[in-house]
Amino acid sequence: MNTWVFFALLGVGTGAMYAAFALSVIITYRGSGVVNFAVGALAMIPAMVFAELRLHGDLVLPVVMVPSRYDIGAPLGFVPAAAVAMTVGSLVAGVVYLVVIRPLRTAPPVTMLVATVGLTLMLQALAVRAFGNVTLRAPGILPKSVVDLFGRRFPVDRLWLLATVVVLAAVVVATYRATRFGLATRASFVNEKGAILLGLEPARLGLYNWMFASGLAAVVGIVGTSLGGVSPYNFSLFVVPALGAALAARLRSVPVAVLAAVAIGSFEAVAVHIVAQRQVPRFFLGGISSLVPFVVIIGALVIFGRTLPNRAAIVERAHVPMSLDRVHKSLWGGTIVFAVIVLNANDPTIRFAALESMFVATLLLSVVVLTGFVGQVSLAQLSFAGFSAFMLSRFGSVLPFPLGPLAAIAVTTVVGTLVSIPALRVRGVQFAIVTFSVAVVFDDLFFRSPTFVGRGGMATVEPPRIAGVDLGIVGAGQFPARGFGYSSLVVLVSCAFIVVGVRRGRLGRRFLAVRSNERAAAAAGINVGRTKVAGASLASFIAAVAGVMFAYKNTTFNGGGLEAQDGLELLALAYLGGIGSIAGAVMGGLLAPSGLFVVAILGGGASNTQFLLTGLGLVIVAVRFPEGIAGLGQMLRRKILAPVALPESVDDEAALVFEVGPEVGPLDRP
Template sequence: MGQFLQFVFLGLSTGAVYAVLASSLVGVYAATGIINFAQGAMGLWAVYAVAALRTDGSLVLPIGTIPLGSADDPTPMGLAVVIGVGSAVVWAILAHYLVFRPLRHAPVLAQVVASVGLMLFLQALVQLRFDTENLLALATLPDRTFEFAGAVVNVSDVILAGIAIAIAVIFWAYFRLTTLGVATRAGSEDELAARLVGYSPDRLAAVVWVLTGAATGLIVILAAFTIGLSVTSYTFFVIPALAVALLGRLTSFGIACGAGLLLGSFQAVITWLTTKDWWPEWAQAGLGEALPFVVIVVALFVFGGRIPSRGSLGEVKMPAVRIPRIRPIPTIVVLAAVIAAILLTSGTWRFGVVTSVILSLIALSLVLLTGYLGQISLASMAFAGTAGFALSKLTVNWNVPFPFSILLAALIATGLGILVGIPALRIRGAQLAVVTLAAAIAIQSFVFNNPEITAYEGNIIVDPTLFGLDLGVRDGTNLVTVRFALMVLLVVAIATLVVMRIMAGSTGRAFLAVRSNERAAASVGINVASTKLLGFALSAFLAGIGGCLIGYSRGQLSAGSFTVVVGLTLLAMTYVGGITSVSGAFLAGVIGPLGVGYVFLNQTLDLGEYYEIIAAGGLLLMAVLNPVGVSGAVTELVDRLRSEHRSDHPPSTTTIVTPSNSEAGANA
């Protein structure tokens, strides 16, 4: 019993972080209607800023550094904490005015990808500006213990829990007992009414951003000594925080806080249980990280229909969709250009070309599911990784030959995609994005990083052969063979053409109808549930094929090939290219991770370390300024020029012009 209680108390420090992040998410949602995926990343900057100040007195800024001390005389703890909390507040204010305020009336998709982009931007900026490998968090709270019922309890853990509860009480009091808080709640239900009585929703929201930024910065700074410093951990603490916030329907600070503390303690108890002899070996890794996904799914299925949405002043539209058409000449030109790139390059450059081709297929899976069907998915790399690791077992353990190995592995990913898509039958929008992101993290932690599940002879993948022809990626010192590159191009080209036919046919029209209005689609005989699951299945199958090709290109897989960050970065590139168009997927492949754009940035400009921050920054700019992406912007420009040309040169005979299906936009 004493050991059990000891781990319960040990989990309070992490639980306190969950609780405060959850309370902050509830506050931001009440003020803006936005689910802020970057809430943990805002605290990430604060905790590393304090660590740098306490190590050598350096005040690290996004650009430049101000010395406030030295290694022998670092910044005093009190001043360092104040500066750290202030930095979190500054990031929160910048996020409000530069990112989320312009997107107040934008589609949910734009808000989600902007939030994800901000998360990636802050994480990349921290890795770029701080010495993350060598910085350590120093104690800020009393380092004492006491005994309780046979358990040795850290005083700091109890203090952190108390601070989390106090912050939740402060937030509750602000929204319930103050004039500004009540006005913020009223504005969330009827923004126009709030404006008519003299309140600015923007200023009310700014106050909430300041409060939540300060609370987030404070709790992570105080908990860092116990939890330790980790860029990835603090960034994705938002997932368990979202889990407990959703338990409170994104309205209850009390439930969010209490559930956060309980979740942290429960994860610590699971860690303790995994040390027992009777605990199964397959469940010793990643189970605690997968738990928030279960909590989120249950919470959304129970409360999803009753989570309040923010009132708005007008109808929000999704980016317009252009129906793809297979044109022989452009298709041949594109294929010829890729073949020329393969034949004229070698080594790293050819590897970049092949990687771009593969990534374009995974990006196409996002275009199909998110841009075409309107289901926001952040789990594309989880599907790709599932197929990749399945391919390893199929080729090594069961000797399944190519191409049947790819098809079977992709079908396994398809089954997982359908399972992840089941919550879409009940929820949609940002809540579905939460589910898919939580699923991606759960799969990464419990499957990819679990040696009992994925580790099989080092996850080696047998080279593909067809009719005795070796299609392996390497031949001696040759990094990528021409045969392998052409095989990848052929597989991706066939898959792309098939998907384009589907998108242009009756299935594609059903997808667009569901994207536009689910009730209207159902009224004309479309089975909405089946259509959604079909979308998830097709998307996962495409991503699975891409994951298999990544596996063949590596020869041996690791979890690092399919991390959540890589998946989110590819989503960013797809949105930059154009989330609603096939050409946008091609552009995403070119500028995707380890693709041609990355090789150019790294090899030619020697700026590879800036790739992630450039990708995230590009996503933020596109989400705020140009939601249709580069491909959509080019298409709009061409259409405008053609329209101006026709107006300058009117036809000699009268013609009847009807709207083209390819020009029809779909509303959210």
């Protein structure tokens, strides 16, 4: 018992950092209405600037096209380095709000969330470009003394970090309860229109809250650089436990958020000790610490799901226009012919890039269904595809083709459906929190488990064979084999036709009704919970099919490329292409890392530059072109022909709610 208590106390330092990020999430949400997935990236920039100043005396700025590193002579002390780092962090946060967040104040919640995902990708790429893909550990800031605790040496710097966060939390509580700024922020959150009538400026309040929240996280990030160090990516993964703590606090209570975050950090430390001592089954040796925030998030949604504040219900916002996805024979035929021509290219690099694009496009179709049609923002579709691939590596060794892939798809669909059950109690971006935590759990628990992955951490898939005919990626002395490419094209087109059929049928209209207004949909006789679960099941099925494509394409693979971080980029590609249409999924597939556009046009595979351009493009699309690249033509046509013709996209889906009921309505007529 004493050992468990020791490791629980050892985890309070990490829990304190979770708490700071949770407070930042709460402040940002109540001040600007954004569930900020970029809180870790915004804290990472000033932390890395601080570490460079302390270690090398270099001022490094997250910029492009101008020099980013300036030698100021010698390493700085704590106070001047912290002052410079906080100034840089405040400028970055202010620019982010003015350029990205403020223009999206009336945007759909999914667009605001996607914008923060784009910010995360962009800031991470800028950090890699400026600092390198390294972990920086600054000289000690907190006292380094140790005390004897249960016969072990316990570093007291964890307790000092916790004390720092507790003091900051007290400042936050006092600020929002006793100052005019705090009262104005609370009034604007409850009733924005009323606040405007009282003479308040919600946009300016949002800026102040955004900078305050980012500065709070940056302070703790700077102080914590001497503990675990800071890299372009590690702070971003702190978002999951921070969101769990924020949800446990119902996005409102600062003390509860701090207690929940510290408890998560303590339980994670205990879990790490249990794994290190091999006191858990072999399956869990990949790591069970990520289960703790996941359980907290699920518990918070089950208990408080229907009472969690939802600013989207307070501030009326439009929805991203949806394409009707009419089957234009010439467009579909031309696209398929183009794909066949590419698959017949003599250059194997081009053929493999086409396979990568088709895999990503198929996977993006699942995002189109769940996020575009139903309005549930999922960040776990890539994880479901990976789960299906690993399942195929197991089933494929005992079941003949096609029973092996069918079994893998079936199991993955069931798992995806079970994960969607919390959707019955939440709406919109809150579901994104669940799915992102699911992606982290899959990454840590499944894809790193030697039992699940296989011997040596690598899974192997036997090529598909029918009647002795090899249909795998290696065949007839070719790599990749053209026959495998044709098969992948058939799978992609089949999934696309399934999505078209669903979108134009009664189920698709129910999806859009629920997406538009759940209460109105329920009043029209639609079972909202069943509809959302049906959407998640269909999306999981398509993701599982993409996972089978991934497994047969790679033949030997591990968890690389299936991390939660890559799930963020997948959503970015979906939104870049156009999250409401099949054409958008195809566009996203072409723009994928190692996809056809990158290889054939840019002449290379994935790079940090493409990572940066993806994040930047996502932000621009979210702010200026919410229909994505695929919707640019329709957007221009609507602006030109609006006086004389109706648009081909559904801009006001609320009207559909009253035409979709349990019985056949007007839209069901031929």
